Amino acid sequence: xxxxxxxxxxxxxxxxxxxxxxxxxxxxxxxxxxxxxxxxxxxxxxxxxxxxxxxxxxxxxxxxxxxxxxxxxxxxxxxxxxxxxxxxxxxxxxxxxxxxxxxxxxxxxxxxxxxxxxxxxxxxxxxxxxxxxxxxxxxxxxxxxxxxxxxxxxxxxxxxxxxxxxxxxxxxxxxxxxxxxxxxxxxxxxxxxxxxxx
Numbered sequence: 644x645x646x647x648x649x650x651x652x653x654x655x656x657x658x659x660x661x662x663x664x665x666x667x668x669x670x671x672x673x674x675x676x677x678x679x680x681x682x683x684x685x686x687x688x689x690x691x692x693x694x695x696x697x698x699x700x701x702x703x704x705x706x707x708x709x710x711x712x713x714x715x716x717x718x719x720x721x722x723x724x725x726x727x728x729x730x731x732x733x734x735x736x737x738x739x740x741x742x743x744x745x746x747x748x749x750x751x752x753x754x755x756x757x758x759x760x761x762x763x764x765x766x767x768x769x770x771x772x773x774x775x776x777x778x779x780x781x782x783x784x785x786x787x788x789x790x791x792x793x794x795x796x797x798x799x800x801x802x803x804x805x806x807x808x809x810x811x812x813x814x815x816x817x818x819x820x821x822x823x824x825x826x827x828x829x830x831x832x833x834x835x836x837x838x839x840x841x
Contacts, residue, residue, distance in 0.1 A: 703796075707797070716746065
């Protein structure tokens, strides 16, 4: 799988179940230009790790929206399956009325275009941070049993916004409010000398 970082995010038009449980049959990724997008793939509705991730993203959806970032989930299930899962209570293995779109990739073309489709016909846990121009700036792909870290996704969004605004680069373990470094030899030396004992 070739990394998609620095490339334009593959566009798609598909049916999505929206936060109000309506079906948007013309949900189009490129319509979200001008905002950041966190697009994540998960294997299947009504499974095991998937609801824990979806509920974790839903708990943080307001934080993403405050940062002008839309969250979008996608799997190879139909929009009818997505809606049934949303209509299933959490204590019965459902996800409840989550507040971000779930896209139906029934023909598996979106998963294939993002390089996460397995031979078994389901998607790996791919996550893509897309900037306001529609370019993928961060991606991470996990195997099926490994859930993702929503806090890390927020951290990467903060890092992207910081570099866009200030031009500095974000070193290892950077969090919003931490020192960054100028992308020069002098900037690296300055940062490392000041943080040698961190």
